[in-house]
Amino acid sequence: MIIEVNKVSKKFIIRKNLIEALCHPFKTRTVLALDSVSFQIEKGESFAILGPNGAGKTTLIKILSTLILPDEGKVKLFGYDLKTHSEIIKSRIGLLTGEERNLYWCLTGRQNLEFFGTMYNLSKKQISDRINELNNILEIDDWDKPFETYSVGMKQRLALARCLISDPEVIFLDEPTKSLDPGSAHKVRNFIKETLVRKLKKTIFFATHQIDEATQLADRIAIISQGKIKACGKIEELQREWKVDKHTSLNDLYLKITG
Amino acid sequence: MGAFRKPLAFLKRDFLINSSYKAAFLFQYGSIVFSVLTFFFIAKLFGKNVSSYLVEYGGDYFSFVLIGIAFYGYLSTAMGSFTEAIGKEQSCGTLEVLLLTPTKISHIIGYGALWNFFFTSLNVLVYILLGILFFHFPIAKINLPAVIIILILTIISFSSLGIISASFILVLKRADPINWLFSGVSRFLGGVYFPISILPGWVQRISRFLPITYSLEGMRKAMLLGSSIKDIWPDISALILFSVIFLPLSIWGFKFAINKAKKQGSLIYY
Numbered sequence: 001m002i003i004e005v006n007k008v009s010k011k012f013i014i015r016k017n018l019i020e021a022l023c024h025p026f027k028t029r030t031v032l033a034l035d036s037v038s039f040q041i042e043k044g045e046s047f048a049i050l051g052p053n054g055a056g057k058t059t060l061i062k063i064l065s066t067l068i069l070p071d072e073g074k075v076k077l078f079g080y081d082l083k084t085h086s087e088i089i090k091s092r093i094g095l096l097t098g099e100e101r102n103l104y105w106c107l108t109g110r111q112n113l114e115f116f117g118t119m120y121n122l123s124k125k126q127i128s129d130r131i132n133e134l135n136n137i138l139e140i141d142d143w144d145k146p147f148e149t150y151s152v153g154m155k156q157r158l159a160l161a162r163c164l165i166s167d168p169e170v171i172f173l174d175e176p177t178k179s180l181d182p183g184s185a186h187k188v189r190n191f192i193k194e195t196l197v198r199k200l201k202k203t204i205f206f207a208t209h210q211i212d213e214a215t216q217l218a219d220r221i222a223i224i225s226q227g228k229i230k231a232c233g234k235i236e237e238l239q240r241e242w243k244v245d246k247h248t249s250l251n252d253l254y255l256k257i258t259g
Numbered sequence: 260m261g262a263f264r265k266p267l268a269f270l271k272r273d274f275l276i277n278s279s280y281k282a283a284f285l286f287q288y289g290s291i292v293f294s295v296l297t298f299f300f301i302a303k304l305f306g307k308n309v310s311s312y313l314v315e316y317g318g319d320y321f322s323f324v325l326i327g328i329a330f331y332g333y334l335s336t337a338m339g340s341f342t343e344a345i346g347k348e349q350s351c352g353t354l355e356v357l358l359l360t361p362t363k364i365s366h367i368i369g370y371g372a373l374w375n376f377f378f379t380s381l382n383v384l385v386y387i388l389l390g391i392l393f394f395h396f397p398i399a400k401i402n403l404p405a406v407i408i409i410l411i412l413t414i415i416s417f418s419s420l421g422i423i424s425a426s427f428i429l430v431l432k433r434a435d436p437i438n439w440l441f442s443g444v445s446r447f448l449g450g451v452y453f454p455i456s457i458l459p460g461w462v463q464r465i466s467r468f469l470p471i472t473y474s475l476e477g478m479r480k481a482m483l484l485g486s487s488i489k490d491i492w493p494d495i496s497a498l499i500l501f502s503v504i505f506l507p508l509s510i511w512g513f514k515f516a517i518n519k520a521k522k523q524g525s526l527i528y529y
Contacts, residue, residue, distance in 0.1 A: 095355070
């Protein structure tokens, strides 16, 4: 197993407003973001976490990518414990979010990749070779203009190039098509499916609230609601588990599961 | 060379970003010129009347205050740069992806502050050069080894305070008592604009708890009087003591803050 998540829970403290702070200075309010979440992912698998906004998808991705520590439970990536071996794990993972601003706007595409490549301990030669490889994969027309001047779709390709610069084994995608128009979103989905999964055999973990995106890209789907995984498996397994006929769409199944 | 690749990459990045704002760069040096001119004419206004307080620094107010304002820059840089390094990444939207690289967060913050220290050093050089070239700032007696020792200890002790300040920001986000305490109070009590001997005795005793007091005292004596390392040993030993206390405290505090912010889930929010 490349990712093992075992009974992971996470609570966040909600900031008090002034009146609450004065009336109840010692009382803390918390929100349960993840509730005893468990699953395993195999190498080369494309796994979707599907759920409504605020269900805990981003929290889960941030825990898996070492940015947040869980309160309870164990997470292992590549057999390493996330709490004790985060530096090793970080050198083997990549993250792409749907946010437009995740590279330096004043730097060119190439300068951005050179900077992040250095942060991944790549040599100058390795970075240059990798940029050439990525150029073939991503078809970026011009690497040498400021990032701010690229179109939204091209910015997302450059963000993908940043994510792939270290040739990560596991790629986390947090709503990767959120800010894209339907045409660009379609291209990104195709790239994920055809290039990352089929050609490059990457392990993909992606969070989405778009049912068609999950259907199109995932080998297995976990449906999450209010921090709890309600169902996990291939679509036909979910249909069997929730006792619906095999013609029931994922959309209907999702609505049934999430209530 | 491998060990320097990441700090150099940060320096190159910040140079490229900052050089794209040419007007801001020019205005910065314009304000240095006006600052030097202001204090030159204040010194001219008072002439030698303030000299009784300045005898131990050579008697010239302009030289005294030029060192004060030039080297106070190190304190404000050290106090602000580490938190600014986090804030800038956050506002660029790059903090998350940078934290995902196998680069320690202490390195991200430390390397992120390098450009500001480089720029502050450049500013100090400009202050001193303007003083030498146009306003008769004396350099004949300067004791360079003593200046370098004081400068290194100044950067270490000020940076330790800056790292403690960054730790507060990581956990509390806005409220930062260390920055308020040391930046604000140091400007008044540390002898930036006037010698602390002018202050009432009990206030002078408070100023002895600030590293900037020893930093400026040692720097002025080494630059203006050519004092030897032995002569300024009390200032050097005080700065060593501050470094020995604050550096381990800052490293411990920073690790604690990172862990707390990771548990709170607030590491990427500023």
